[in-house]
Amino acid sequence: MKVLVCMKQTPDTEASIKIAADGKGIEEQNIKWIMSPYDEYAVEEAIRIKEKQTGETVVVTVGTDRVVESMRTALAMGIDRGVHCVDPAFLGSDALATAKILASVIKTENPDVVLCGRQAIDLDQAQAPAYLAEILGWPQVYSVAKLELKGNAAVCNRRIEGGEEIVETSLPCVMTCDKGLNEPRYASLPGIMKAKKKEIKKWALAQTGLAETDVGTAGAKVKTLGYLPLPDRPPGKVFKEMETADMVKQVVKLLREEAKVI
Amino acid sequence: MYKAAIPKEILEFVDTVRKFVKKDCEPIDELIEQQGKIPEPVVQKVRDLGLYGMTIPTEYGGLGIGATGYCLVAKALSWGHGAFRSLIAVNNGIGSQAILLSGSEEQKQRFLPDLSSGKKLSCFCLTEPGAGSDAASMTTTAVKDGKFWVVNGLKHFITNAPIADVFTVLALSDKEKRTKGGITAFIIEKGTPGLKIGQLHQHMGSKAMVQSEVIFEDCRVPEENVIGKVGEGFRTAMKTLDIGRVTLAASCIGYAEKLLKMGSDYAKIRVQFGKPIADFQAIQWMLADCATEIYAADCMMIDAALRYDSGERQSALASMAKLYASEMACKVADRVLQIHGGMGYMVEAKVERYYRDLRLYRIVEGTSEIQRLVISRSVLKDELTF
Numbered sequence: 001m002k003v004l005v006c007m008k009q010t011p012d013t014e015a016s017i018k019i020a021a022d023g024k025g026i027e028e029q030n031i032k033w034i035m036s037p038y039d040e041y042a043v044e045e046a047i048r049i050k051e052k053q054t055g056e057t058v059v060v061t062v063g064t065d066r067v068v069e070s071m072r073t074a075l076a077m078g079i080d081r082g083v084h085c086v087d088p089a090f091l092g093s094d095a096l097a098t099a100k101i102l103a104s105v106i107k108t109e110n111p112d113v114v115l116c117g118r119q120a121i122d123l124d125q126a127q128a129p130a131y132l133a134e135i136l137g138w139p140q141v142y143s144v145a146k147l148e149l150k151g152n153a154a155v156c157n158r159r160i161e162g163g164e165e166i167v168e169t170s171l172p173c174v175m176t177c178d179k180g181l182n183e184p185r186y187a188s189l190p191g192i193m194k195a196k197k198k199e200i201k202k203w204a205l206a207q208t209g210l211a212e213t214d215v216g217t218a219g220a221k222v223k224t225l226g227y228l229p230l231p232d233r234p235p236g237k238v239f240k241e242m243e244t245a246d247m248v249k250q251v252v253k254l255l256r257e258e259a260k261v262i
Numbered sequence: 263m264y265k266a267a268i269p270k271e272i273l274e275f276v277d278t279v280r281k282f283v284k285k286d287c288e289p290i291d292e293l294i295e296q297q298g299k300i301p302e303p304v305v306q307k308v309r310d311l312g313l314y315g316m317t318i319p320t321e322y323g324g325l326g327i328g329a330t331g332y333c334l335v336a337k338a339l340s341w342g343h344g345a346f347r348s349l350i351a352v353n354n355g356i357g358s359q360a361i362l363l364s365g366s367e368e369q370k371q372r373f374l375p376d377l378s379s380g381k382k383l384s385c386f387c388l389t390e391p392g393a394g395s396d397a398a399s400m401t402t403t404a405v406k407d408g409k410f411w412v413v414n415g416l417k418h419f420i421t422n423a424p425i426a427d428v429f430t431v432l433a434l435s436d437k438e439k440r441t442k443g444g445i446t447a448f449i450i451e452k453g454t455p456g457l458k459i460g461q462l463h464q465h466m467g468s469k470a471m472v473q474s475e476v477i478f479e480d481c482r483v484p485e486e487n488v489i490g491k492v493g494e495g496f497r498t499a500m501k502t503l504d505i506g507r508v509t510l511a512a513s514c515i516g517y518a519e520k521l522l523k524m525g526s527d528y529a530k531i532r533v534q535f536g537k538p539i540a541d542f543q544a545i546q547w548m549l550a551d552c553a554t555e556i557y558a559a560d561c562m563m564i565d566a567a568l569r570y571d572s573g574e575r576q577s578a579l580a581s582m583a584k585l586y587a588s589e590m591a592c593k594v595a596d597r598v599l600q601i602h603g604g605m606g607y608m609v610e611a612k613v614e615r616y617y618r619d620l621r622l623y624r625i626v627e628g629t630s631e632i633q634r635l636v637i638s639r640s641v642l643k644d645e646l647t648f
């Protein structure tokens with residue numbers, strides 16, 4: 001069984017995000033970058049599949065040189081090797097362009113299963129896996145909380161509103177991993193040492209078979225016009241110099257009529 | 263800046279430990295406090311990460327990241343709960359170092375792999391009711407009888423003794439010679455007839471840190487369990503303490519960092535006289551003093567650890583790092599408690615727990631006074647090189 005994981009590097013969940021002066025991106029200095037947490041479930045699941053059935057695991061990432069650090073984390077956890085899609089032409093890719101790049105790798109690698117995170121925690125789009133399945137003509141199962149591989153099929157429990165849905169799909173397929181699927185392991189020190197020697201192959205535009213106009217800013221169908229910070233929280237209301245009972249009445253009234261939360 | 267001197271993979275590993283602390287340890291610190299122990303699934307993760315054997319070379323199943331790596335991990339673990347240090351420090355320090363520094367190859371092969379993996383726990387039995395700072399005044403005896411040594415005596419305050427499998431024990435093999443060749447170190451395994459756990463000590467710190475008496479009653483120890491040569495135990499014990507002292511400093515620095523964060527967080531949200539107390543200069547200066555002293559201690563600790571790993575042996579450096587960091591952390595705990603006002607005195611703010619736990623570090627593995635003794639001796643003998 002060959003399992004391929006599509007991984008994205010995102011800012012740490014605790015990083016304080018500041019919008020860049022031109023309003024088109026974020027200030028990248030002083031940000032700690034991590035593997036998107038949902039992708040950790042995908043990496044862990046890939047390693048577990050290999051541990052159970054033998055085979056090979058590959059991590060694929062689109063991004064600049066800084067993403068290699070997160071790829072090494074995946075390798076330190078136990079993934080066998082990596083493919084780093086890097087080319088100046090890739091800059092500014094939207095989810096569709098990113099999926100095209102990833103699909104070019106997948107077509108060459110021919111995995112049985114492609115695992116992604118449910119969504120990347122920075123842009124929260126959850127689009128690339130669906131595009132990917134479409135481009136490849138493969139089935140896609142979204143938000144997998146339990147996975148069992150049976151021969152040439154996979155039985156997945158999906159998180160849905162109020163419960164779970166059990167589905168079966170043929171392989172190869174694209175799946176996105178949700179919280180609860182597993183508990184990702186920590187990279188051990190021997191793992192970190194071994195990861196240094198594992199191969200990370202570079203994959204540039206020339207290898208993808210795509211045109212320059214398919215990817216990057218040129219290929220993006222959705223253009224980001226700008227970013228806005230969250231508005232400052234409005235100041236709280238303070239009730240003073242009143243009987244407690246009257247204060248409570250006031251608060252209840254405002255919660256009902258103004259905040260509309262009760 | 264010192265990061266440049268530390269191998270990248272160690273820094274990456276410390277990052278992993280930080281992640282573990284944030285995800286698995288910090289959220290359960292109150293649970294650990296209530297139950298008086300770390301839940302087994304979390305202990306298993308500590309084993310999986312290899313944290314029991316950081317100072318033990320890889321050929322004996324350890325991580326082999328030296329004093330420096332261990333110090334950085336110890337600092338990170340302090341953000342979780344004091345119980346983590348108590349759990350792993352003995353196997354990494356006083357519980358394994360005697361075997362590592364002076365033991366035979368056969369002893370290393372026999373004991374170190376299980377200590378590295380955390381399959382077995384160790385303890386270090388030096389202190390006695392009548393012999394604390396003056397460890398050489400011990401009365402526990404070891405008398406040769408054929409191929410065995412017969413040990414009799416009582417040790418107390420022994421960390422992890424009730425849960426330990428491998429005991430490093432210092433005993434008098436020659437009453438006349440004492441430190442001059444009369445003290446021998448032994449490995450005594452749990453279950454050896456005559457080895458008993460005495461009373462558990464109740465102390466002011468966290469219940470998740472275990473200490474007890476250890477009693478030896480005609481405890482027969484095979485002669486192959488002597489660590490190093492007969493009569494060289496005291497030197498071994500003193501060498502063993504160096505690495506422990508630097509890492510104690512590292513733990514103190516970790517606690518102080520966490521306390522400073524607690525202090526600054528609280529100062530920003532606590533409003534009095536119409537503004538956050540962080541706006542008062544009195545509070546700002548307390549925070550500034552804490553930060554400055556933490557930085558100073560951190561620089562000392564890292565320097566001492568790096569020099570230890572490079573083979574330099576100056577006990578005074580470890581003593582200075584431990585003395586300064588433990589006294590600094592207690593001052594930080596005191597100031598941060600003060601910043602919290604009455605809330606600092608309450609259990610729910612957690613500051614009081616640090617205040618109590620930290621008090622230990624000015625006593626254990628050599629009191630502040632004994633550290634000063636070690637340092638001043640080195641100064642007076644013109645041996646100290648900065």
Ligand SMILES: Cc1cc2nc3c(=O)[nH]c(=O)nc-3n(C[C@H](O)[C@H](O)[C@H](O)COP(=O)(O)OP(=O)(O)OC[C@H]3O[C@@H](n4cnc5c(N)ncnc54)[C@H](O)[C@@H]3O)c2cc1C
Pocket residue numbers: 385386387388389393394395396418419420421422465473622625626627628629630631632635
């Ligand atoms: C929680 C805990 C865990 C411990 N774990 C272990 C363990 O695992 N193994 C182990 O062997 N021991 C352990 N100890 C013992 C610890 O190392 C001793 O408590 C410590 O060395 C001090 O000895 P003491 O308590 O007998 O104090 P004492 O030596 O009686 O000291 C009392 C006071 O006199 C001062 N003093 C003593 N001599 C001098 C001097 N020459 N000059 C100036 N002042 C002096 C001391 O600094 C101190 O202030 C532990 C202790 C504690 C509290």
